[in-house]
Amino acid sequence: MQIKEIISLLECDVICGEEQLELDLHTACGSDMMSDVLAYVKEQSVLLTGLVNPQVVRTADMMDMRCIVFVRGKEPDEDIVELAQERGIALLKTRYRMFTACGRLYANGLQGGCEGK
Amino acid sequence: MSHLSLSYEVSGEDFTHAGEASSQVKKTLKRLGYSPDIIRRIAIAMYEAEINMVIHANGGTAEVEIYPERVEIVLQDEGPGIPDIEKAMSEGFSTAPDNVRSLGFGAGMGLPNIKKYADDLNIETEIGKGTKILLTFNVA
Numbered sequence: 001m002q003i004k005e006i007i008s009l010l011e012c013d014v015i016c017g018e019e020q021l022e023l024d025l026h027t028a029c030g031s032d033m034m035s036d037v038l039a040y041v042k043e044q045s046v047l048l049t050g051l052v053n054p055q056v057v058r059t060a061d062m063m064d065m066r067c068i069v070f071v072r073g074k075e076p077d078e079d080i081v082e083l084a085q086e087r088g089i090a091l092l093k094t095r096y097r098m099f100t101a102c103g104r105l106y107a108n109g110l111q112g113g114c115e116g117k
Numbered sequence: 118m119s120h121l122s123l124s125y126e127v128s129g130e131d132f133t134h135a136g137e138a139s140s141q142v143k144k145t146l147k148r149l150g151y152s153p154d155i156i157r158r159i160a161i162a163m164y165e166a167e168i169n170m171v172i173h174a175n176g177g178t179a180e181v182e183i184y185p186e187r188v189e190i191v192l193q194d195e196g197p198g199i200p201d202i203e204k205a206m207s208e209g210f211s212t213a214p215d216n217v218r219s220l221g222f223g224a225g226m227g228l229p230n231i232k233k234y235a236d237d238l239n240i241e242t243e244i245g246k247g248t249k250i251l252l253t254f255n256v257a
């Protein structure tokens with residue numbers, strides 16, 4: 001699923017990473033606890049989270065994730081955006097809540113990426 | 118490739134910069150051409166240990182030794198120490214206060230994650246003195 005498809009499914013605003021909209025991503029993870037995200041080393045490319053702080057970007061970076069979706073309309077501050085830009089991570093925001101946002105992406109083919117769990 | 122040593126001060130003051138050392142190490146390993154899977158394992162384990170120094174021990178130091186066949190990381194702090202290592206190693210055990218949890222950490226998964234990703238984990242700790250965590254990764 002290309003980032004631009006995520007944007008249309010979740011009616012996202014693009015905060016940064018305009019140049020990556022064609023990037024094709026296959027797996028995602030949704031959590032507000034960063035250690036849960038870090039518990040699976042398997043390739044996951046999209047992080048959906050309701051948490052907004054620099055550690056979200058660092059966690060995504062450690063995992064080689066390429067796109068973060070902030071749910072419930074959360075808005076990251078400038079430091080967070082800068083950190084993401086440095087690392088080539090696209091930031092999106094949606095007004096959908098976590099459950100609905102994950103559900104919409106999953107229903108359209110994005111996978112969990114942790115051996116089907 | 119020759120041996121490379123990296124050394125970092127990890128501040129216990131601000132949570133914002135926690136993870137900077139791990140991020141630098143990840144970048145270096147990438148430049149040296151290690152495989153993405155190995156780099157991710159090392160980066161995640163070091164990041165969890167670095168976060169632990171910040172949230173539980175008011176910061177410390179990280180020393181990284183990169184050899185062609187293995188990577189060794191020593192994280193050392195002068196924090197409160199860990200009273201019961203076995204308990205600390207169990208999934209879900211955490212003494213992190215609520216403010217840390219609201220930042221996305223404190224799920225009690227850090228040490229279990231580290232153990233999972235490192236080929237060897239050694240913890241030396243003394244109450245009131247501090248904690249030293251030695252991580253070894255076989256990368257050949």
Ligand SMILES: Nc1ncnc2c1ncn2[C@@H]1O[C@H](COP(=O)(O)OP(=O)(O)O)[C@@H](O)[C@H]1O
Nearest residue numbers: 169173174205211212213223224225226227228
């Ligand atoms: N460097 C450290 N200094 C003192 N205590 C620590 C340190 N690292 C871990 N601990 C203790 O071990 C517990 C478990 O650590 P961890 O599995 O990373 O979970 P969390 O950090 O989410 O609490 C911590 O809650 C803390 O009590």
Ligand SMILES: [Mg+2]
Nearest residue numbers: 165169227228
């Ligand atoms: Mg921890």
